[in-house]
Amino acid sequence: MELRDILDEFGNKTGKTGERGKELNQGEYYLIVDVWIINSQGEFLLSKRVPTAEPEPNRWQPTTGNVVAGEDSISAAIREAEEELGIMLNPENGEMIKRYIAWADAIIDVWLFRQDININDVVLQPRETNDAMWATSEVIEQLIKNDEFLNSHRVPYINELFDKLTGRVSRFHARKMVEQTKF
Secondary structure, three states, X not given: OOEEEEEOOOOOEEEEEEEOOOOOOOOOEEEEEEEEEEOOOXXXXXXXXXXXXXXXXXXXXXXXXXXXXXXXXXXXXXXXXXXXXXXXXXXXXXXXXXXXXXXXXXXXXXXXXXXXXXXXXXXXXXXXXXEEEEEOHHHHHHHHHXXXXXXXXXXXXXXXXXXXXXXOXXXXXXXXXXXXXXX
């Protein structure tokens, strides 16, 4: 049984905990971390979900996971990277770049770690991941286009992330900007 802190809509702990898988009341949220790791070549470390993973089997993703009760966001980010990839992230290399309400009962903290990691040092978690790779933003955009990456509702911030890191406007983001300016 995994317990998680229950948060309010502002991300403040309410003093209550909830068991993973149990439905929350309206206005209650649990915290998830998305952990993006970028190397000095501008590539992102991705892992591929196993075929039995639910939801979204066989899809590429950043490291992601639930924050357990009593844990803070950065500790969860570091723990998830160690659990899923067998790597140690340096907390000094991380910054939280976004927090948002993802759906009815989840707040997601998006972390970016700037750290070079040898892909040969990655140790996959057999119950969760079965492959890893370094990928450019262009490769990730192609994975999205080919429906091989997490569904876009799960990472709605991805264009913002790419634009911030590359100083460019991605094709997907440019299209959205044009659509938003139409009268």
